[in-house]
Amino acid sequence: MEKHVVVIYPHPDDESFGAAGTIAKFREEGVPVTYLCGTLGEMGRNMGSPIFANRETLPEIRKKELIDACEVLDMNLEMLGYRDKTIEFEDRNQIALDLKSYLDKIKPSLVITHYPDYAVHPDHNALGAAAIEAVRLMNPEDRPTVWAQAISNDYEEVLGKPEIENDITAIFDKKIDAIFAHASQAQGVLGQRRDEASVNIDLKEIAKQNMGIERFYIWKF
Amino acid sequence: MKPIELEKVQKIIDGFKNKEVYVHLETTNGAYASHINKKAYNVGAYIRNAKVSFNQAKIVGDGKSYRVGLKMEMGWIYAEGLTDWTIHEDSKLLMAGHDREGRLMVSLQISETPFSY
Ligand SMILES: [Zn+2]
Helix, strand or coil: CCCCEEEEECCCCHHHHHHHHHHHHHHHCCCCEEEEECCCCCCCCECCCCCCCCCCCHHHHHHHHHHHHHHHCCCEEEECCCCCCCHHHCCHHHHHHHHHHHHHHHCCCEEEEECCCCCCCHHHHHHHHHHHHHHHCCCHHHCCEEEEECCCCCHHHHHCCCCEEEECHHHHHHHHHHHHHCHHHHHHHHHHHHHHHCCCCCHHHHHHHHHCEEEEEECCC | CEECCHHHHHHHHHHCCCCCEEEEEEEECCCCHHHHCCCCCCCEEEEEEEEECEEEEEEEECCCCEEEEEEECCEEEEEEEECEEEEECCCEEEEEEECCCCEEEEEEEEECCCCCC
């Protein structure tokens, strides 16, 4: 059993779309989970549907959604205070040291983050790389296991099959609740997939079809 | 935000003329454009809290979508595709263009005080 799990992603909603089922499973086992959320998604373009946010109100709205989602998933939250879309331009080593200070305190047995270069959004790639660097900077015997999540369309071709495949359909409602806590984002993100499928099916069905399994690679140092 | 009302917005941008103002100008099609559609390109640009001064300002449009041009001493600020507007914190003018799913595609914001950073 894990001792403590730390999730490191840059945006409010990455945790819900990417790992809510996995997080919920750990919580059911009684494992503490802490989310280190990099930004408030200040530059997101989803403003709700119908629109209820704007560029200036979005950060506070997403902050509240993030807090709600963490409540749904019953996990601790730390907001790191970086700015959306700028993480790759910051000093990676400095971010790694910042993350390491949390890891030194929490002493997790498992860290979940994005797989650098295969996570599509530049913030995902940059924070994932910094998270892995943070763990690498630790003494080998103190290092937690790292699960890295890839998103790109080609990741399986290049990286092979992910070692961890969590079937989360049994607790899918929890994931849906977490996703819909992000009211400004859920419709737009799921709607995008509907555009692609060009069929008119329920958003929850789309979520279930696309997100019933959460996959991670075990990072090799 | 609400659909742009040309006369009201014109009056407000006129009020910013010949003052030092902060501008937020942005366009984006999202970080996932080419992930979701292989034929699409990711493009986006923004500048936040650019301190500028303009002496001419005009909003033009067909009742649905609008363009705004701000003439500075040595150049222009331009935005196309603006559909909605609001006043934020009593004094900041926010204009934006959204697609049918409510996603922001373009925004132009003007304020006498800086936008939060
Ligand atoms: Zn993200």
